[in-house]
Amino acid sequence: MPFSADNSHVDALFSQARLAQADYEAYGSQARYDSAAQAAAWAIMEPARNKQLAELAVEVTGLGNVPDKITKNHRKTLGLMRDIADAQTFGILSDDAKTGITEIARPLGVIGAVVPSTNPAATPANNVINALKCGNAIILSPSPKGVSCCEMLLAFIHAEFDKIGEDKRLVQMIPAPGSKADTQRLLELADLAVVTGSQDNVRRAYSSGSPAMGVGAGNVAVIVDETADLAAAAAKITASKTFDNATSCSSENALVVVDAIYDAFLDAMGAQGGALVPTAQAAAIVARLWPDGHLNREAIAKDADVLIEKLGMAGSVPAGTKFIAVETDGIGPDHPLSGEKLSRVVALYRARDYDDAVAITKRILTYQGAGHSIGLHTADIDRPVDLGRHMPTCRVIVNQAHTFATGGSFENGLPFSLSMGCGSWGGNSIDDNLHWKHFIQRTKVVRPIPAREPSLDAIFSAYWEKAGK
Template sequence: MDSDLRSIQQARDLATAAREAMRSFQFTEQAAVDRICKAMVDAAMREAGRLGQLAHDETGFGYPNHKKLKNEFAAAGVWESIKDTPTCGVLRRDEAKKVVEIGAPVGVIVALSPSTNPTSTAIFKILIGVKARNAVIVAPHPSANTCTNEAVRVMAAAGEAAGMPKGLVSCMDELSIAGTNELMNHHATSLILATGGPGMVTAAHSVGKPAIGVGPGNVPAYVDRTADIATAARMIVESKSFDCSTICATEQCVIADAPIADQLRSAMKAMGAHWLTPEEADKLGSQMFRPNGMLNGSYAGRTPQQVGKLAGISVPDSARILVADLAGVGPKFPLSREKLTPVLGFMVADGWHAGCEKAVELLKFGGDGHSVVIHSRDEEAILAFGIQKPAFRILVNTWGSLGGVGATTGIKPSMTLAPGGMGGAVISDNVSVEHVLNIKRIAYHLHDAPAVAQAWKGGPSAASAFSAPGHLPQRSSDAEMIERVVHLVLKEMGR
């Protein structure tokens, strides 16, 4: 059988098996679901280092130790944020509105995984999916097939040993465009969770299924004159160098407030930032990006020294990142684009109003809706950035990379960062379990029907028709009755 036909057949087989497994899992009680998830987390933590090394060896991206940290974050960090979230049975009871909310799975989730964060993204998507009692089929990036499959195998084996039905978590290994399209379009597929490049995300949004996707993150980092300059310099260099800038929330261009620009430049150099000459920057920009503006994949996720070697530029061994001064933003300035490699732009603006305008230029050029970083002690400037910037993550005095995913900030830990409607996504959140959980609502009679009818006609009761107090029935057996129904359903299924 030809490879594309094998891939199509595998997609069909996995989707069908996943749906059957999900149906047998959909009424599982919370304690059992959490036990299965915890077993998968423990397995991912044990294997985090090995999986990180596999990801580095297969893709050539980043640093093994940094990939290990991302795997640990995707397992333990994400689990800590969702472990107490109820997803099974009765979730909430609103006494005033007489509504009972019940958790339900979405169904079969197709989880498209990128080459930049292949194992950590797979771990993360499996965890939030199974927590909500969904089936998850991971579709790896072709250049990260082996390491992604191994991460999924580790998770599935641990889950099944703890009682998860076989087939609930699986991974394609017969990869082709035709096979991935078959998987996304299959009648058993309920939702596509897409993390990766723009072509793949566009494809996910085009198949006619519900899809949650990401967008590019051309993240500006504004350093205000009120900032702690030494701390800002350290964080920017550390964040940009982390795993060779393969997290989409990583800083892409620094905008330095004019009075502190030279001080910031010196502090960054002391932390390992190597400044390119204008000639070197032009040479690198012309080679790093193709005529259509797409990043040349050979530069992605490489060390500064590897980038220098590819471009024919001398880079010292001490360099942690490469920095290029930029005269503007746009196609004529290729290094003002998103760079999934440790190359950073640097611009100067006088005052936060001017810095604000430069940040908007960068976001509109290639990062609408994603993230922006600000280093400042001026709460007015910080609030202005939050209000005015076309970005849904405004990260204050922190790393862009680990701040955006929720490792160094209080936002939801996630490996999939949605850019909202302005960035082409249906949500603006850090994707987590609530986005792959459906909710049923039992709604009791609340408003008096004649009064409501009068309201439609604009009668005298219009003002009060929808304000009548209501209470859920006070029978103490309500919750017990719902649980008995669930047990009856399970009994009918032979479980």
């Protein structure tokens, strides 16, 4: 990529990070790595600082709301600290006399992390904690709107580092104002490039020449089948869809409801604050939410009252409306409701039966969001596994509030993360939630052992019986 500006300041920043990481590793220990990670975690979790970060994030990005960002900063970080509390990331991991192999934990080096404006504190904190836990240094490249929030987070982390005598150069950021050229240079220099957010940045990371982990786009579709507990499903969908004003990539973007319980579900949804917009009015919503072919920045990630006003729905939806469900049957680039909306708007599809619901959901994923996740509200124990066997998705979230479940939850076994790998379906190198295991590598010491060479008969006898020699 041709650079429009001198990037020597990025090189200088990286050189300092490289020096700090070399010392961190040379004089490292599990206790030191753990202490640094704890310092970074407390920097964002301490209540007063958490509140400051949440308030600044909403102020400078215009996305989400303060109470939910406080909750996100706290719970995502607390969950991550639970996940890594007993993880060994330093020293000898295993010593197997049978194989003759000793595995030693080793850092990756200097991480370059690009972070989005939707989570300008929680996502960089998550990356910083994972990097430090595994013996790395890290340089952040925030989105333009998230620069001041990232600056505040780093100031808080460095203040905690002062308490424990840790090297501040381990956690740095590209200084304001930043640029695409600066970010590209960081991606090229990094020992590992980690990118959450813009798919353009993800592609840049994969083509940078550095090892890279990018995550795919979300466009969550959720099936509600005829066996579901409709009241519980509606409550969970509402809590998830409205959290932080739908800024999460795990926020429901389409509800696919089977005909047999469609009307009953609408009643349950309405009781939770979901307002129905019939098909006849869908075009008017599209015109206001995508006024020039792009999402309306005055409507996305806003509180319900602001969204309703911007969509021209004031006075035509019930008082207390929390989100809008727009009936549609269109899917694809000519039907923007079928894609990610970053707002308290969800597309509503009526399926003939469960099989039709699966077919609709697959068409939605094929258009946008493949690999990320789908949801299913059901009492059937076999349907979730069947979806997992046949749908282009890395996660099937069953009977849960999708936003809270996909990135790890205290009520499921997924690791806490703000970055969801989408596998080959989403053009990603990982299919897991990005977590600490992706920030470490292993050196294997390999010793000779007694030979374990099998005979041809031991390998091929069953095949020869079937096919002959």
